Each structure stands twice: as C-alpha cells, then as structure tokens.
Amino acid sequence: MEAVEESRNNRPNIEWFRKGKFGMFIHFGLYSILAGKWKGKECRGIAEWIQNSLDIPLSEYKKLQDEFNPQHLDARYICQLAKDAGMKYLCLTAKHHDGFALWDSKVSKYNSMNSLCKRDIVKEFSEACKDFGLVYCLYYSQAQDWEDPNGYIAYKDENEKKNFRFYLEHKCKPQIEELLRNYGPIGMIWFDTPMQMTYEEALDLKKTVKSIQADCLISGRIGFGLGDYRTTGDNMLPNIASDKLWELPATMNTTWGYKESDNNWRTSKEILEELLFTVSLGGNYLLNIGPDGSGKVPLESVKILRDIGSFLCRNGDSIYATEIQDRYPYYQDKFIVTGKKKCLYLSLFNRLEYKSLEVFNLKNKVKLVKILQSGKKLEFYDGFDLEGHHYLSIDLDRVDVDYPLVIEVEHDGDRAEFEEF
Ligand code: JFZ
Numbered sequence: 137m138e139a140v141e142e143s144r145n146n147r148p149n150i151e152w153f154r155k156g157k158f159g160m161f162i163h164f165g166l167y168s169i170l171a172g173k174w175k176g177k178e179c180r181g182i183a184e185w186i187q188n189s190l191d192i193p194l195s196e197y198k199k200l201q202d203e204f205n206p207q208h209l210d211a212r213y214i215c216q217l218a219k220d221a222g223m224k225y226l227c228l229t230a231k232h233h234d235g236f237a238l239w240d241s242k243v244s245k246y247n248s249m250n251s252l253c254k255r256d257i258v259k260e261f262s263e264a265c266k267d268f269g270l271v272y273c274l275y276y277s278q279a280q281d282w283e284d285p286n287g288y289i290a291y292k293d294e295n296e297k298k299n300f301r302f303y304l305e306h307k308c309k310p311q312i313e314e315l316l317r318n319y320g321p322i323g324m325i326w327f328d329t330p331m332q333m334t335y336e337e338a339l340d341l342k343k344t345v346k347s348i349q350a351d352c353l354i355s356g357r358i359g360f361g362l363g364d365y366r367t368t369g370d371n372m373l374p375n376i377a378s379d380k381l382w383e384l385p386a387t388m389n390t391t392w393g394y395k396e397s398d399n400n401w402r403t404s405k406e407i408l409e410e411l412l413f414t415v416s417l418g419g420n421y422l423l424n425i426g427p428d429g430s431g432k433v434p435l436e437s438v439k440i441l442r443d444i445g446s447f448l449c450r451n452g453d454s455i456y457a458t459e460i461q462d463r464y465p466y467y468q469d470k471f472i473v474t475g476k477k478k479c480l481y482l483s484l485f486n487r488l489e490y491k492s493l494e495v496f497n498l499k500n501k502v503k504l505v506k507i508l509q510s511g512k513k514l515e516f517y518d519g520f521d522l523e524g525h526h527y528l529s530i531d532l533d534r535v536d537v538d539y540p541l542v543i544e545v546e547h548d549g550d551r552a553e554f555e556e557f
Pocket of ligand 1: 182184185328329368369370385392
C-alpha cells in the first residue's frame with residue numbers, strides 16, 4: 137500500500153491545531169428545518185440523518201430547498217459566541233450526507249444559492265471567521281450523498297450498483313476544489329464516513345486537497361490512516377493519553393443537527409470537565425451547535441458556551457498549548473491534570489471535603505503554587521509520607537475559592553513526572 141510520504145518541507149502547519157485545543161462544530165442544513173420530525177413522525181437518533189432514518193423520498197426532501205431561508209442565521213454572531221467561549225477554530229457542515237451544499241457550487245445545483253435564501257453560507261462564515269480570528273474548517277461528507285445517484289447511502293442495499301468513481305470525479309473532488317479555491321485558507325477538511333471507498337480513492341482525495349492547500353489538515357475520517365490527525369467516535373472519550381494529534385467530536389445534547397424534542401442537554405460542568413479531560417489526554421475538543429431551521433442557536437447551547445468562556449477567559453492556560461503529562465499513578469476524581477513546560481495545572485470541579493489538596497508521587501521540585509485565575513499564592517508542603525512516597529500538600533484553608541478552580545504548580549521540569557506507586 138503506497139504511503140503518502142510527506143517530506144519534511146511540506147508537512148502541514150499543525151501548530152494552530154495542537155495549541156488551539158478547542159473548536160466549534162456547526163451542523164446546519166436542510167435537515168435543520170425538519171428539526172427531527174417529518175409529517176408528524178419523529179426520527180430516532182440524530183436529526184441530520186432524518187432523510188435516511190425516516191426513508192423520506194428524495195423528491196419530498198428536496199422540496200426543503202424551496203423553504204430554506206434561515207433569516208436568523210448570523211455568522212458573525214456565531215463566531216462571536218465561539219470566540220467568547222474560548223474556541224480557536226470553527227468547522228461548518230459544508231455538505232453533509234444529504235448532499236446539500238451550503239455554498240454557491242457550480243458543480244451541483246443542489247445548494248443554498250438555489251434555495252429561497254439565495255445565500256452563500258460558507259462564504260459568510262469564511263468572512264466572519266477571518267474577522268474574528270478563528271481558523272475556518274469545513275465538514276464534507278466525501279462518500280455518502282443521498283441526492284447524487286452515485287453517492288453512497290448508509291444502511292441501504294443499493295451501494296453495489298453505484299458508480300462511486302464517477303461521483304468522486306464529478307462531484308466530490310470538484311466540490312472540494314471549489315471550497316479550497318474560493319473561500320480563503322481552510323484549516324481543515326473534516327471528512328466523514330468513508331463507506332466503501334477504496335484506499336486509492338481516499339489517497340486521490342487527499343492529494344487533491346494537498347495540491348490546492350498543502351497546509352489544510354485532513355481529519356482521520358478520510359479513512360485508511362490517511363488523516364493528519366485521528367478522530368475518535370462521536371462523544372467517545374478515550375481512556376489513554378496520546379501525544380499524536382487527535383480530536384473528540386462532542387454534542388451538547390444527543391443530536392448534531394437541530395432536533396426540537398431533544399432536551400437531553402448536558403450541564404456546563406459536565407462539558408467543561410470533558411473538555412479538560414480530553415485535553416489532559418492530549419486531544420482537541422470539537423463541541424457542536426445545531427442551529428434551528430431559522431438559524432437560531434438554541435439558548436441552552438448559548439448558555440453552555442458562555443459558561444465555558446467564563447472559565448477559560450480566566451483559566452485558559454490550563455488547556456491552550458498544553459502537552460500530555462505523566463499519567464497520575466492513582467485513580468482519583470478530585471482534579472484533572474494538564475500541563476506545559478515547568479507548569480502543572482490541577483483543575484478541580486467539586487468542592488474539596490478538606491482544606492488541603494494532596495498530590496502524590498510528584499517527582500518534580502515544586503517552586504511555587506498559586507490559584508491560576510487570581511495569582512494568589514498558596515502555602516504548600518513538599519515532603520514524604522510514611523511509605524517514603526513524595527507528596528505535595530497544598531493548603532486551601534486560608535483562601536476563599538470558587539469552583540471550578542485551577543491550581544498552578546510551578547516546578548523544575550519540562551513536564552510533570554510521577555513515581556509509580
Ligand atoms: C458522523 C455523521 O454520520 C453524523 O451525522 C455527524 O456528522 C457525526 C459528527 O459524524 O457520525 C459518525 C461517524 C463515525 C463514527 C460515529 C459517528 N465512528 O466512526 O464511530
């Protein structure tokens with residue numbers, strides 16, 4: 137199998153991804169109008185799959201194009217939300233599995249310029265991301281296309297009859313070229329569900345991307361290990377750390393596309409803890425919003441984003457540009473460990489029972505301990521327990537602390553190291 141050898145001089149610029157840690161995913165399209173329901177019937181599961189899950193006839197689904205008019209969709213407002221939340225990049229579903237393009241595509245008429253709104257939504261977000269300093273990324277479903285006769289359709293038994301190579305050459309690659317030539321620097325193409333694509337087809341697609349924008353990263357879901365980084369399964373949090381690039385795509389409730397009945401909202405605390413835990417394992421966190429058919433962002437999502445932004449504006453050092461640290465040798469649920477050179481961050485989300493925090497088996501020499509957001513120094517004891525294990529005891533007795541709380545431990549090493557138990 138031919139490897140895609142990338143010489144040192146054309147390795148993509150990964151620094152924005154490695155340091156940025158936190159991005160916004162936006163699932164928006166014709167499915168947003170249906171909001172999980174069609175002719176009184178509710179789809180099971182994720183709402184952007186409604187055409188497939190409810191077997192909506194294509195002729196029926198395509199009528200949504202004549203209704204598509206998200207008058208409340210405001211790219212600048214959404215970019216401001218992302219910026220205030222501490223997000224560094226934004227990934228918009230340019231074309232999801234339904235095949236509908238959110239830009240002025242000359243390749244296929246099935247796009248937002250030919251809809252009621254006559255808007256190039258990809259362009260609107262390109263300009264807004266530039267103004268707000270967000271890295272602009274695009275989701276593109278490269279194999280599934282429920283409108284094109286040669287696009288794959290998951291869970292249907294018609295795929296063997298498809299001429300996928302024709303689809304790849306006449307829709308997929310030409311549309312990728314449109315996106316990479318006409319909308320400025322694209323930080324990443326978020327490919328998804330390669331289906332029955334062959335290695336050669338995926339490699340061909342990768343070369344197409346790199347031939348136009350060499351620095352554009354490719355997500356792991358191009359398949360065959362050809363991605364510039366790995367993508368976990370949806371909402372699937374690993375339990376091992378990795379210093380390779382990887383990303384966790386996460387929802388705030390249980391759907392990507394807007395679903396009116398889905399009120400399974402996670403709390404801001406749960407999502408913030410998951411963000412910190414993902415970063416502690418070396419990953420990026422791509423958190424989704426699903427605007428409704430009018431383009432409004434659900435208020436529950438806005439609140440979560442504002443809560444996260446309130447934490448990160450004062451504690452961002454605990455995630456940005458951090459690198460994985462030695463694995464903490466004991467199971468505990470008091471704090472999450474992140475860190476960078478000479479700095480260990482301990483993020484606490486639950487009030488401590490006692491007025492001190494013990495960190496065991498830390499090998500590094502501690503120089504200073506403080507509350508990250510206020511800079512207030514904390515007293516600490518750096519000693520040994522009865523078994524001779526080195527431990528650090530941080531005195532929280534004389535300070536009023538709010539939770540979540542991040543404690544910064546300055547030490548002498550390039551990374552925190554812990555003795556095994
Ligand atoms: C895919 C899409 O089907 C879904 O609609 C959404 O866009 C999500 C972000 O990505 O869903 C997947 C794809 C792959 C896995 C899980 C869900 N996976 O590999 O575990």
